[in-house]
Amino acid sequence: MPQRRRTVLMCATVAAGLLASAGCEIEVAPGSLPVPVSIAPVPSASAGQPKYVCSAVYAIITSGGVRLAEYATADGAEAREGMQKTFADMAGQVTAAGEQSTDPAQRAAVDAIAADLTRASQAGDPRAYLDGEFGTIGQQLDGTCDQPPAPSSSAN
Numbered sequence: 576m577p578q579r580r581r582t583v584l585m586c587a588t589v590a591a592g593l594l595a596s597a598g599c600e601i602e603v604a605p606g607s608l609p610v611p612v613s614i615a616p617v618p619s620a621s622a623g624q625p626k627y628v629c630s631a632v633y634a635i636i637t638s639g640g641v642r643l644a645e646y647a648t649a650d651g652a653e654a655r656e657g658m659q660k661t662f663a664d665m666a667g668q669v670t671a672a673g674e675q676s677t678d679p680a681q682r683a684a685v686d687a688i689a690a691d692l693t694r695a696s697q698a699g700d701p702r703a704y705l706d707g708e709f710g711t712i713g714q715q716l717d718g719t720c721d722q723p724p725a726p727s728s729s730a731n
Contacts, residue, residue: 625681629720631672632685636713639665643705658701666692681719688715 639661646657666689673685691712695704 625676625678625720628672628676628678628681628685629716631675632669632688632716633713635665635668635672636688640709643709647702647705655701658705659696659698662692662696662701662704666690666696678719681716684715684719688712 642661643658646654646661649657669685669689669692673682673689676682676685691704691708695701695709698704
């Protein structure tokens with residue numbers, strides 16, 4: 576690492592420490608934070624396989640949850656509409672990820688998740704879903720992620 580970059584990094588760290596010790600409160604909007612985990616799906620060779628689809632769906636749920644946090648701290652029509660739009664976007668992405676699955680049980684679980692998200696996007700009070708069922712939505716995939724791929728029916 577170049578000396579100049581190291582110096583800037585050290586100064587920024589010291590400045591942040593001084594601000595924290597001075598009792599300053601720093602507010603960060605939830606939507607500006609990156610997703611806290613990295614569960615990016617494995618590249619294309621695994622596409623359609625159960626583990627890949629689970630990773631893709633979990634990534635969608637996690638990043639959607641981060642986006643929803645921004646609206647969860649607000650009230651009013653704007654927050655409600657933001658939650659509804661986020662749930663609708665997530666439902667579309669989950670549906671697209673599920674369509675790649677080669678396992679019928681997993682496709683059914685992913686379809687159920689997408690249907691739940693669609694219902695939340697159309698609800699008059701999407702916060703109720705966010706505060707309730709959303710926290711366990713990923714559990715619908717339990718048991719489908721480690722399944723061996725379905726045998727292909729190829730005629731030779």
